[in-house]
Amino acid sequence: MTPPPVDQVRPRIEGDREQQILDAALAVLVEVGYDRLTMDAVATAARASKATLYRRWNSKAALVSEALVSRRGPLQTPDTGSLRGDLVAMFCGPHGMTDGSQTAMLAAVLTAVTRDEEFATEFRARFLEPKLALATAVFRRAQERGEVRADLDTDLIAPLLPSVAIHRHLMVGLPVDEEFIARVVDEVVLPLACPAGATGSTGSTDPR
Amino acid sequence: MTPPPVDQVRPRIEGDREQQILDAALAVLVEVGYDRLTMDAVATAARASKATLYRRWNSKAALVSEALVSRRGPLQTPDTGSLRGDLVAMFCGPHGMTDGSQTAMLAAVLTAVTRDEEFATEFRARFLEPKLALATAVFRRAQERGEVRADLDTDLIAPLLPSVAIHRHLMVGLPVDEEFIARVVDEVVLPLACPAGATGSTGSTDPR
Amino acid sequence: MTPPPVDQVRPRIEGDREQQILDAALAVLVEVGYDRLTMDAVATAARASKATLYRRWNSKAALVSEALVSRRGPLQTPDTGSLRGDLVAMFCGPHGMTDGSQTAMLAAVLTAVTRDEEFATEFRARFLEPKLALATAVFRRAQERGEVRADLDTDLIAPLLPSVAIHRHLMVGLPVDEEFIARVVDEVVLPLACPAGATGSTGSTDPR
Amino acid sequence: MTPPPVDQVRPRIEGDREQQILDAALAVLVEVGYDRLTMDAVATAARASKATLYRRWNSKAALVSEALVSRRGPLQTPDTGSLRGDLVAMFCGPHGMTDGSQTAMLAAVLTAVTRDEEFATEFRARFLEPKLALATAVFRRAQERGEVRADLDTDLIAPLLPSVAIHRHLMVGLPVDEEFIARVVDEVVLPLACPAGATGSTGSTDPR
DNA sequence: CAATAAACGAGACGGTACGTCGAGTCTTCCT
DNA sequence: AGGAAGACTCGACGTACCGTCTCGTTTATTG
Structure with a gap:
C-alpha cells in the first residue's frame, strides 16, 4: 500500500x-x-x-x-441518486464523521483553531471549505433533480449535519454513528429540504 | 449589604x-x-x-x-409566551451564544474537554446539561401550549441551535449574532417544530 | 564518610x-x-x-x-623539615600533579581558560593563586631555615615545578609521576635554590 | 625561483x-x-x-x-654564537613565545589536544617535536662549544623555557615578553647549564 | 490570652518541551 | 570528475511552564 x-x-x-x-x-x-x-x-x-x-x-x-x-483524502462527490443516500454516504464514509480517526483529528485540531488565528485561517481554507462546498453541491444537485425545493437556503442547511455531529461528539460526548446520522437526516434535514408531501421519511429509494 | x-x-x-x-x-x-x-x-x-x-x-x-x-450566571427560564421568543431570548441574552466572552470561554474550554475525560465529565454535568435541560424545557412548554406538535423529538431538536452556533463560531469563524440566530430559528427550528400551518411566521417573512 | x-x-x-x-x-x-x-x-x-x-x-x-x-581540598602546608621533602610532598600528594584526577581537571579547564575571560579570572583567583602562594611559602620557609640562599627569586622558582609538570602532561603527553617530579626537583630546583656545596643531588634523605 | x-x-x-x-x-x-x-x-x-x-x-x-x-614558518636554527643569544632569539623571534598570535593559536589548539588523541599525536609530531628538537639542538651545539657542561640532561632542560612561558601565558595570565624570557634564561637556564664559574651571568650585563 | 495547628504567600525544585544553532554527513547541481 | 551549495540528523543550548514541595508567616481555633 x-x-x-x-x-x-x-x-x-x-x-x-x-x-x-x-x-x-x-x-x-x-x-x-x-x-x-x-x-x-x-x-x-x-x-x-x-x-x-x-x-x-x-x-x-x-x-x-x-x-x-x-489526509483529508480525495473529496469524491457521492452519487447515489438520492439526497438521503448522498448525505449518508458522505458522512458515514471513510472520511466522514463516523470515522473515528477523522473525528479524533477534528477534536485535536479544534484546540488549535481557537488560539492560533493563522492556523485557523489556513485550516478553514484548506480543510473545511472544500468539505462544505461538497455538501452544498450535493444539495444543489438534489435541487436540480427536483428532489429538493428550489428556494432552499443551502448555505444554512449544508452545515447542519456536521454541526450536529461535532456537537454530539465533542460537547455531549456521545458517539456519532450511522444510526445517529440517519436519524438527523430523516428527522431534520429531509423534512426541511423536501416538498411537504414527498418527505421520504423512509426515502432510502427515490420514487421518481 | x-x-x-x-x-x-x-x-x-x-x-x-x-x-x-x-x-x-x-x-x-x-x-x-x-x-x-x-x-x-x-x-x-x-x-x-x-x-x-x-x-x-x-x-x-x-x-x-x-x-x-x-460566570455562567443563574439559568433563568425565558418566558416570552412564544417558542420563537423564548429561543431568541435564551441564545441572544447575556449568557447566550452571541455573548462574545461566553463563546470565547467556550472555545477555551474545548481544549480541556478533548484531553481530560474527568474534566469533560464535570464540564458536561455542570455546564452543558443545565443548558440543554433548559432548552428542552422550553420545547416541552411549547408542546404543552400546543404551539409545537406533540410527537416532536425534543432530544434531537433542542441541541440544534447550540450545535449550529458553535459550528459557525469555531469552525467557520463567522460571528454568531442575533440575526443569525433568528434565521436558524425561523428557517430550521420552527418549520420542524410547528404544525405546517401554524408556523410562527411573524419572523419568517419580513413584513416591514 | x-x-x-x-x-x-x-x-x-x-x-x-x-x-x-x-x-x-x-x-x-x-x-x-x-x-x-x-x-x-x-x-x-x-x-x-x-x-x-x-x-x-x-x-x-x-x-x-x-x-x-x-575540590581543591584544604591547602595544607607540607612540613617535612626539608625543601626537597616539602616539594615532593606538595606535588605528589593527593591534590598534587601526580594525582590523575587533578591533572585531568586541570587539562579540562585549560580549555575554558583560553576562551572565557570571566572564567579565567575567577579560576586564577580562586584556584591557582592559593596554590602558587603555598609553593612560594614553602620556599620562603626554606630560606628562613637557611636551606635556600636568601637572594632566591621565589616568584620565578615557585611556578617552575607546576610549569614543567603541566607541559609534560598536556603538551608532551607523558605521565607525570613521582619519579619525574623528583628528577626535576633534584636536577633543576635544588641546584638553583641551594648554596653550591649543599646541593643534595641525591638528597633523597634529609641529613638534618 | x-x-x-x-x-x-x-x-x-x-x-x-x-x-x-x-x-x-x-x-x-x-x-x-x-x-x-x-x-x-x-x-x-x-x-x-x-x-x-x-x-x-x-x-x-x-x-x-x-x-x-x-603558519609556524620554517624552523630556522638560530646561530648567534652563544647559548643565551640562541635561546632569546628562538623564543622571542617571529614565531616564538612572545609572538601574540602564536600563543593565541597555541591556546586555541590546547582545546583539541585534550580531547582528541589522534589530533594530539599529530600535533605533537608535527608541531611540538620539531620545536623541541630545535631547542635540544641548540643545547647540544653549546655543549660542543664547551659552553655547557657535558653531562647536562638536555631532555630535561630544553623544555624548561617553553614550559614556563606557557604556564605564565595560560595559567597565570601574564604576558610573556622578551624581558621575562631573558629573566628565565639568566636566572634558571644558564645557571643550570653552565659550569659554575663560567656562568654566563655576564649576560645580565651586556659585555659587548 | 497565649499556644497551636491549619492554611497561606512565596518561590525553588525535578521534569519536559520549546525553538535555535553548530558539527559532521550526504545529495544535487553545475562546471 | 570534483567542487559549491546547502539540506539533512543529531544533540546541546538556555528558557518557560507544569505540578510538587518546603519554607516562614499569618490566621483562627483551641487549652
Missing part, C-alpha cells in the same frame, strides 16, 4: 519525505491529541530533526494543519 | 477568596486564551501562590472549568 | 545539595573533559534540572569553576 | 587552494577565537563548501591544527 520507496536511506524532502513526516505527525496526533503532540515526538517518529520540521513549517499548528489536509 | 471587606493582605479561601481567584483566572483567560494562560499568571493576578491554586483545583483545566461555571 | 543526610527526600540547595551538584559536575568533567561536559549531563548525574543549575550558576564556566575550587 | 610545490601529502587539491582555506581558517580563528569559529564561517570565508573542508580534515580541530602548523 505504501508507494514504492524512492530511497530507503535518506529521501530528500521532496513530496515523499514530506508526506512521511506528515504521516508521522498524524500518527502522533491521533495517539496523544494536539496539546500533547510535541515536535520532538514527531521528529523522532519521522526520524527527522526538529530543525527540519521548523525549516519547513513555522509552527506546530502549521505542521498539524498540513498533516490534516494531506 | 456588602460583605465585610475581604482583608487586603491575606484573605483565607472562603468563598469570597475563591471567587476572587476564579475572577482572576477568567481575566487571564479572556486576555490571553486558554493555552497561554499559566498558573503562575493566575497566581500572580490573584496574589495567590500556585500551591493554593492546586490545593483547591486539580489542574489548570479544573480551575478554568470552575471559573467558567462561576 | 558522607555527612549525615539532612533530608533524604529533597535537601534544598543549602550546601549539601550544592556540593552534590558540584561533585556531579566534577565527575562528568573528569570523565569527558570540559568541552564535552554538557549541562544536561551534569543535571542528570546530579538528578537536578537544568533550570536549577542555571538558577545558581550563570554558565557552564561558573559551575565548573566552582566545582574545581570545591 | 618559486619553491617547489610542497603538495606531496594531499594530491587532490593544489597547495595554493589548501593554503587559501588554511588562511581563511586562521583569519576566522584570530577574529573570533576557537570556540566561536564555525566550519560554516570558514567555508564561507574560503568560498568553499563544508564538504570540501571535511574531505580534507577530519574535524574542526584538525583543520585548526593544520592551519596553525602552516
Whole structure:
C-alpha cells in the first residue's frame, strides 16, 4: 500500500519525505491529541530533526494543519441518486464523521483553531471549505433533480449535519454513528429540504 | 449589604477568596486564551501562590472549568409566551451564544474537554446539561401550549441551535449574532417544530 | 564518610545539595573533559534540572569553576623539615600533579581558560593563586631555615615545578609521576635554590 | 625561483587552494577565537563548501591544527654564537613565545589536544617535536662549544623555557615578553647549564 | 490570652518541551 | 570528475511552564 520507496536511506524532502513526516505527525496526533503532540515526538517518529520540521513549517499548528489536509483524502462527490443516500454516504464514509480517526483529528485540531488565528485561517481554507462546498453541491444537485425545493437556503442547511455531529461528539460526548446520522437526516434535514408531501421519511429509494 | 471587606493582605479561601481567584483566572483567560494562560499568571493576578491554586483545583483545566461555571450566571427560564421568543431570548441574552466572552470561554474550554475525560465529565454535568435541560424545557412548554406538535423529538431538536452556533463560531469563524440566530430559528427550528400551518411566521417573512 | 543526610527526600540547595551538584559536575568533567561536559549531563548525574543549575550558576564556566575550587581540598602546608621533602610532598600528594584526577581537571579547564575571560579570572583567583602562594611559602620557609640562599627569586622558582609538570602532561603527553617530579626537583630546583656545596643531588634523605 | 610545490601529502587539491582555506581558517580563528569559529564561517570565508573542508580534515580541530602548523614558518636554527643569544632569539623571534598570535593559536589548539588523541599525536609530531628538537639542538651545539657542561640532561632542560612561558601565558595570565624570557634564561637556564664559574651571568650585563 | 495547628504567600525544585544553532554527513547541481 | 551549495540528523543550548514541595508567616481555633 505504501508507494514504492524512492530511497530507503535518506529521501530528500521532496513530496515523499514530506508526506512521511506528515504521516508521522498524524500518527502522533491521533495517539496523544494536539496539546500533547510535541515536535520532538514527531521528529523522532519521522526520524527527522526538529530543525527540519521548523525549516519547513513555522509552527506546530502549521505542521498539524498540513498533516490534516494531506489526509483529508480525495473529496469524491457521492452519487447515489438520492439526497438521503448522498448525505449518508458522505458522512458515514471513510472520511466522514463516523470515522473515528477523522473525528479524533477534528477534536485535536479544534484546540488549535481557537488560539492560533493563522492556523485557523489556513485550516478553514484548506480543510473545511472544500468539505462544505461538497455538501452544498450535493444539495444543489438534489435541487436540480427536483428532489429538493428550489428556494432552499443551502448555505444554512449544508452545515447542519456536521454541526450536529461535532456537537454530539465533542460537547455531549456521545458517539456519532450511522444510526445517529440517519436519524438527523430523516428527522431534520429531509423534512426541511423536501416538498411537504414527498418527505421520504423512509426515502432510502427515490420514487421518481 | 456588602460583605465585610475581604482583608487586603491575606484573605483565607472562603468563598469570597475563591471567587476572587476564579475572577482572576477568567481575566487571564479572556486576555490571553486558554493555552497561554499559566498558573503562575493566575497566581500572580490573584496574589495567590500556585500551591493554593492546586490545593483547591486539580489542574489548570479544573480551575478554568470552575471559573467558567462561576460566570455562567443563574439559568433563568425565558418566558416570552412564544417558542420563537423564548429561543431568541435564551441564545441572544447575556449568557447566550452571541455573548462574545461566553463563546470565547467556550472555545477555551474545548481544549480541556478533548484531553481530560474527568474534566469533560464535570464540564458536561455542570455546564452543558443545565443548558440543554433548559432548552428542552422550553420545547416541552411549547408542546404543552400546543404551539409545537406533540410527537416532536425534543432530544434531537433542542441541541440544534447550540450545535449550529458553535459550528459557525469555531469552525467557520463567522460571528454568531442575533440575526443569525433568528434565521436558524425561523428557517430550521420552527418549520420542524410547528404544525405546517401554524408556523410562527411573524419572523419568517419580513413584513416591514 | 558522607555527612549525615539532612533530608533524604529533597535537601534544598543549602550546601549539601550544592556540593552534590558540584561533585556531579566534577565527575562528568573528569570523565569527558570540559568541552564535552554538557549541562544536561551534569543535571542528570546530579538528578537536578537544568533550570536549577542555571538558577545558581550563570554558565557552564561558573559551575565548573566552582566545582574545581570545591575540590581543591584544604591547602595544607607540607612540613617535612626539608625543601626537597616539602616539594615532593606538595606535588605528589593527593591534590598534587601526580594525582590523575587533578591533572585531568586541570587539562579540562585549560580549555575554558583560553576562551572565557570571566572564567579565567575567577579560576586564577580562586584556584591557582592559593596554590602558587603555598609553593612560594614553602620556599620562603626554606630560606628562613637557611636551606635556600636568601637572594632566591621565589616568584620565578615557585611556578617552575607546576610549569614543567603541566607541559609534560598536556603538551608532551607523558605521565607525570613521582619519579619525574623528583628528577626535576633534584636536577633543576635544588641546584638553583641551594648554596653550591649543599646541593643534595641525591638528597633523597634529609641529613638534618 | 618559486619553491617547489610542497603538495606531496594531499594530491587532490593544489597547495595554493589548501593554503587559501588554511588562511581563511586562521583569519576566522584570530577574529573570533576557537570556540566561536564555525566550519560554516570558514567555508564561507574560503568560498568553499563544508564538504570540501571535511574531505580534507577530519574535524574542526584538525583543520585548526593544520592551519596553525602552516603558519609556524620554517624552523630556522638560530646561530648567534652563544647559548643565551640562541635561546632569546628562538623564543622571542617571529614565531616564538612572545609572538601574540602564536600563543593565541597555541591556546586555541590546547582545546583539541585534550580531547582528541589522534589530533594530539599529530600535533605533537608535527608541531611540538620539531620545536623541541630545535631547542635540544641548540643545547647540544653549546655543549660542543664547551659552553655547557657535558653531562647536562638536555631532555630535561630544553623544555624548561617553553614550559614556563606557557604556564605564565595560560595559567597565570601574564604576558610573556622578551624581558621575562631573558629573566628565565639568566636566572634558571644558564645557571643550570653552565659550569659554575663560567656562568654566563655576564649576560645580565651586556659585555659587548 | 497565649499556644497551636491549619492554611497561606512565596518561590525553588525535578521534569519536559520549546525553538535555535553548530558539527559532521550526504545529495544535487553545475562546471 | 570534483567542487559549491546547502539540506539533512543529531544533540546541546538556555528558557518557560507544569505540578510538587518546603519554607516562614499569618490566621483562627483551641487549652
